[in-house]
Amino acid sequence: MLRTRRSEILTAFVLLAPFIVIYGLLFVWPTIQMVMLTFTKAPLIGAGDWVGLKNYERLWGDRLFWTATWNTLYFVLLTVIPSTLLGLLIALGVNRLKGWAQSLVLAAFFIPYILPVSVVYRMWGWMLDSEFGILQHPIAAVWGENVPIFRTIPLFIPAVAFITVWWLIGFNILLFIAGLRNISSEIYEAAELDGATRWQTFRRITWPLIWPITVLVATIQLILQLKIFDQIYLFAQGGRVDATLSLVGLIYRSAFQKNQGGYGATVALVLFMLIVVISVLQFQLLRARGQR
Template sequence: MLTDRRKELIAALVLITPFLVIYGWMFVWPTIQMVTISFTNAPLIGKGDWIGLDNYRALLADPVFHTALWNTSYFVILTVVPGTAVALLIALMVSRLRGWLQSLVLALFFLPFILPVTVVYVIWDWLTNVRFGLLQGVIEPLAGRNVNVWRTLPWFMPGVALITIWWTNGFSILLFLAGLRNIPRDLYEAASLDGATRWQLFTRITWPLIWPVTVLCLTIQLILQLKIFDQVYLFAQGGRTRSTMVMVQYIYETAFQRNQGGYAATVAVMLFIIVAIFSVLQFQLLRMRGAR
């Protein structure tokens, strides 16, 4: 028995060694390097002098970092929970369809997810154009005039959040549909025979059984939206880039435009810590709620 167990252990180590090597080379080592560089004044390329916690002290007093942190947090609030709720609602509606109609509707909702961000930018920049944009017909009654969404600060972040939900929700819809299909139909039939309403079916059967998928979607969305960059960078071109700055954009600007590799690494470390803490905390809290 000991010999068999030793052989199994050796086989397991042989199988996981390639993954461990690649993971260590592609993630662990760069992370250690990033943390190390954050304690120096290194440029983007090359070595720098050790300055200890000076970068972190400067970061805490940096108003641009505070703006980037607030904008990122605001964007997360606008997208994570609302986007997941919309995806669940759409999945519930799509799940009631059958055959080719369900496939067609699902494809229409999933299609934006496969578009490159530049295509998304061109589509929505055209739709919201002040002179000829089709959506100005909706914006004008609300604002009383045509609005340049991407040059008007109160409109900018909600507009980007709306586009992001439209663009990325296809993946969450697929996850919810997979979860809904795993719920046994017998439960619904038994509850219907007992006189349960649609709301009771949702709150007593669907929602509890689909909660693990909801936790997964919320966690994935949180991680993705904390790392928002592409949409904000593209739509803010020529606009108030400082006012709309987000964390990853600040890292890019500090490293590639100001050649401050050490300070950019400090911002990246802070973002890494924020993503790790909030992702683990949210996942554990939601899992604990589902267990109850």
Template sequence: MIRDKRSEYLAALVLVGPFIVIYGLLFVWPTIQMIALSFTDAPLIGPGEWVGFENYIDILNHRLFRNAAWNTVYFVVLTVVPNTLISLAIAMAVNRLKGWQQGFVMACFFLPYILPVSVVYLIWNWIIDVQYGLIQYVVRPFNGGEPMSLTRTIPFFMPTVAAVTIWWTLGFNVLLFIAGLRNISPEIYEAASLDSAGRWRQFRRITWPLVWPVTALVLTIQLIAQLKIFDQIYLFSIGGRQDPTIVMVQYIYKLAFQQNKGGEGAAAATILFAIIIILSVLQFQALRARGQK
């Protein structure tokens, strides 16, 4: 039995070993290096002197950091829950279709997800363009008949980018929800119909509780993704004022790559890394605990 256990451990090590090595080299070691760099005054490339927690104190007292943190939280509020609810609604509608119609509609919602962010930016930059954008036909009646640049007007910048992000990313969430809905036995709905349960009651008593694990997963994935938002914000803010709409990753980019402050950039990245881990773990555990009640 000892030999059998040793052979099992050896087989497991052979199978898991490459992943552990790659994960350690590409994630664990760079993370350790980033944390160590955050306690120095090093530039982006090159050594630096040990300064302790000075970088963290300076960043937390920096007005631009607080602005970036607020904008990131605001963007999370605009995207995470709305994206999840819209994806669930679409998945429930698509799940009622059959045959080629279901496949076609699923493909239509998923296709934007495979587009690179540069293509998404070009598409929507054309749609919201002040001179010939299609969205201006909707905006003009609410702006006294005048066109409005949604990405150059600060109050509308975040909601506009949030809407683009939801359009771009909901396809993957729809697939996850459809997979969860297909695991619900049709016999449960048939029994509920025999008990005169309407659609709303079926959703509240059957669909929502049984699809809750998928909902918790989608919410956690969206929270992590939107806390790391950068591409869309950066592209849509080109040519305009970036500081009022700056987010956390953009703030890190500004410190490290534009101002050559590698130590402060690493400190800001470490703070964001800790926030993502803490919030994602707390949210997932809270959502899972709610689903087990």
């Protein structure tokens, strides 16, 4: 028995060794190097002088860092919950369709997801252009005049969040459709025989059974949106970039534009810890909610 146990452990180690080595070289070692970089005044490439905790002290007093943190969290709030709930509602509607109609509607929602961010930027940039954008007609009907959406600070983050939800919601719908199709039709037939209404069926059957997918979608969206950069960077061109900066945007500016690798690594480490803590807390809270 002992020899068999040792043989199993050796086999498992041999099978896991390539993954462990690659994971260590591509993630663990670079992470350790990044942490060490936060204690230096290093450029983007090359070594730098040891400065201890000065980068963290600078971070605490950096107004731009707090602006970027607020913009990132505000963007997450405007995208994660709406995209998850809308994805579920649309999936429930699509799931009721049959045949080619279901395929057509599902494709219509999923096509934007496969578009690159540059195409999304051009499309919405043209439609919301303050001079000739087609969407300026209903905006002017409400506001009384054309509004430069992407140069109006209070409207910038909500507008980009709306575009992001439109762009990425197809993936959420696809996950929810997969979850709904895994629910046995016999359960719904039994509920119908018992006289359950649609709301009771959803509340007592669909919602509890689809909850694990909801947790997955919300967690994926949270991690994805905390790393927001592309949309904000593109739509903020020519506007007040500082007021619309995200955390990843601050990392890009510090490390790649100002050649402050040490400070950029400090912001990156804070973002990494923020993603880990918020994602774990959200996942645990949602999972605990689903187990009650």
